[in-house]
């Protein structure tokens with residue numbers, strides 16, 4: 001996701017997805033208008049809890065950046081598969097409904113400061129290792145390229 005201006009779009013403040021066609025981009029522009037072109041790219045803060053829930057520290061970190069004026073903040077490599085597909089350590093996660101409450105609080109903190117919030121959906125795929133799998137399973141991937149050890 002990146003800030004861009006298409007030929008038929010106003011110069012400032014709209015988010016489009018380059019992978020989508022023109023019609024879809026128009027739809028997304030209607031859904032999300034930014035106050036400026038400042039976008040914070042995903043940063044693995046290691047501020048989530050050890051089980052990946054949005055912690056007070058993570059919430060306050062993003063609240064402060066929204067207060068500082070960033071238009072769109074993209075949450076770090078947010079795990080969609082904690083057991084076999086997460087980055088080593090404690091990234092934020094949204095692979096289960098039970099994480100919605102804290103993530104909702106995080107989103108609200110950014111919105112209350114006038115910012116917009118998105119998440120980088122993340123799966124390590126074949127770059128994971130058995131050692132980093134909760135179950136000891138081999139890494140899984142959508143492609144059939146060689147896996148890590």
Ligand SMILES: Cc1cc2nc3c(=O)[nH]c(=O)nc-3n(C[C@H](O)[C@H](O)[C@H](O)COP(=O)(O)O)c2cc1C
Pocket residue numbers: 041042043044045076077120
């Ligand atoms: C501490 C740290 C954590 C990062 N975490 C992520 C991440 O979770 N996902 C990602 O795609 N990029 C991550 N990046 C890359 C940044 O989003 C950014 O693309 C990179 O730092 C280049 O931007 P810069 O030249 O302004 O530093 C990270 C970078 C740093 C320094």
